[in-house]
Amino acid sequence: MSRSHFVRFSSLILALALVLPAVTSLALAKEAKGTVKTDVTIANSVWLAGKELKAGDYSIVADDSKITVSHDGRMIVEAPIQWQDGRGKAESSSVVVEGNQVKEIRFGGKTRAAVLQQQTN
Numbered sequence: 001m002s003r004s005h006f007v008r009f010s011s012l013i014l015a016l017a018l019v020l021p022a023v024t025s026l027a028l029a030k031e032a033k034g035t036v037k038t039d040v041t042i043a044n045s046v047w048l049a050g051k052e053l054k055a056g057d058y059s060i061v062a063d064d065s066k067i068t069v070s071h072d073g074r075m076i077v078e079a080p081i082q083w084q085d086g087r088g089k090a091e092s093s094s095v096v097v098e099g100n101q102v103k104e105i106r107f108g109g110k111t112r113a114a115v116l117q118q119q120t121n
Contacts, residue, residue: 036062036114038093038107046095048102048116049079060093060105062114067105081105081114 038060045054048069059070062081069076084104089111096104096113105114 034063036107036110038105040093040095040105042095046097046100046102049077051077053077053102062105062107067114067116080117082117083112084115086111086113 039057040060041057042053042055045052047053053069053071053076056071058076061068061070064083066078066080068078086106090106090108090113093108094106095102096106101116103116105116107113
């Protein structure tokens with residue numbers, strides 16, 4: 001290997017060694033604070049942020065401050081949330097209902113749950 005090839009190769013290795021930890025930490029931070037998605041089946045009609053969710057299958061996406069609930073590819077409702085740490089990982093995704101109001105969304109395999117804020121009918 002000639003000296004110029006060695007210098008180029010060494011420069012490339014050094015650049016990768018400097019960039020890789022930064023990229024890895026950004027990816028981990030995004031995973032920790034990124035969006036969480038799940039699908040749930042609701043057995044009976046419930047209310048979430050003033051909207052009735054009839055029995056059926058729904059997709060839920062949660063970010064740092066809100067959840068978005070969709071049915072058949074159409075957005076049904078968005079609602080503000082706060083994240084709450086649980087005691088352990090949820091075995092499956094579920095909706096926690098009190099009366100007929102959705103109070104919390106739990107995500108399978110995650111330790112945190114999305115707690116709904118100020119809901120009205």
